[in-house]
Amino acid sequence: MVTPCPTSPVSPAARARRRDNDQNLRAPVKKSRRPRLRRKQPLQLLDPSPLPGDSGVCDLFESPSSGSDGADSPAASAARGCSPLPGPAQQLVTAESRCKLLSWLIPVHRQFGLSFESLCLTVNILDRFLTTTPVAADCFQLLGVTSLLIACKQVEVHPPRVKQLLALCCGAFSRQQLCNLECIVLHKLHFSLGAPTISFFLEHFTHARVEVRQAEVSQALEAQALARGVAELSLADYAFTSYTPSLLAICCLALADRLLQLPCPVDLRLGEHPEAALQDCLGKLQLLVAINGTSLTHMLPHQIYEKCSLPRSLK
Structure with a gap:
């Protein structure tokens, strides 16, 4: 028969030290936090502040000079302040500028080997957006390639890449500007993109x-x-x-x-x-x-x- 070993009495100070050691050995418990509810922000337009020397649509179709990287070109400087909402010093889109843009987009769509349906849907998206939102001339070319990208996503199996479309604009616009404008167009059209053409x-x-x-x-x-x-x-x-x-x-x-x-x-x-x-x-x-x-x-x-x-x- 095995008898338990007699235990010696433990002093109160020893009990306190043992209790402190046990607490130190425990892993810290991370308190659960309630998810913080953030106020949903509406879609923000591009920076509406105009820059001095905003260019017209004719400048947008000109390539930068061969001796520069395009950073100081009129189109590039205007793109930094590109906004679909015209400011007091900005020039609005006219029928002539629309003709120039589409006369440029038609060879572009042919260069990419896109279908005629993509071109027609591009024009449909462009015109529908123009009826809802006034557009400044300095970002009209950006609106054109954005409408082309949205249309190709609906029709083409392999739509053009964003990098390719921005290269056609001679680096006047950034990827973030195109993505921002794409969100604005989709929001204004309520994501209703299909149309008889x-x-x-x-x-x-x-x-x-x-x-x-x-x-x-x-x-x-x-x-x-x-x-x-x-x-x-x-x-x-x-x-x-x-x-x-x-x-x-x-x-x-x-x-x-x-x-x-x-x-x-x-x-x-x-x-x-x-x-x-x-x-x-x-x-x-x-x-x-x-x-x-x-x-x-x-x-x-x-x-x-x-x-x-x-x-x-x-x-």
Whole structure:
């Protein structure tokens, strides 16, 4: 039988020392804190303070000089104060500046190999944002590439990278500025990015005329390609913003049939538009093509260009 060892009495001072040692050996317990509720801040616009010497839109399309890195270029200095809200010394966007921007964006979208739907959606996003927010001219080019990026994210499998788009602006804007403006555009449009475009209705009317056998498949595709070139010209012209995409599409197809001299032109009643609106839009498109016939020939595939004679057809 094992008997326990007798224990010696412990003094009160020894008990206190033992209690202190036990407390020192324990791991510190971290007190739980309640999550601090922070006030949600609304989307902030870019810095609205204008800088002296804000440039116009023409400066935005000029590349920096070959001997500088672009830090002192007029576009770069204006980009530091870029703001969609115009200040008292800033110049607002005009119809002429819109034409210049889109005339620059059209070759850009072709250089990236983007679809015509991406270009049409870019213009749609750009114009819808301009109806909600006044934009200063010194950041209009930034708005253009931002709208192109948003449209490509909706349509393209491989949209352009932000670095590539900023390089096209000759380093006038920063990545943070583009991201900030993208948030502003999405917020203003309430993230409603899908829209019926001229490209959509060109496809729709082309399939419709083939189904009712108004034209052969090859003829319909050639007319669609030519109508796409005419529609590109109309995108840059502010006068055509008052027409709906379906009206522009059917008129572009009708003009393309006339230029190609197809025996069975498209039925203008497919779009169910008033006759007066059709004739008004068609007349303006004829004038647009007559003025910009040389530019149109560079947009068309060679086989289609050989089949149509623009000056003779428009007489």
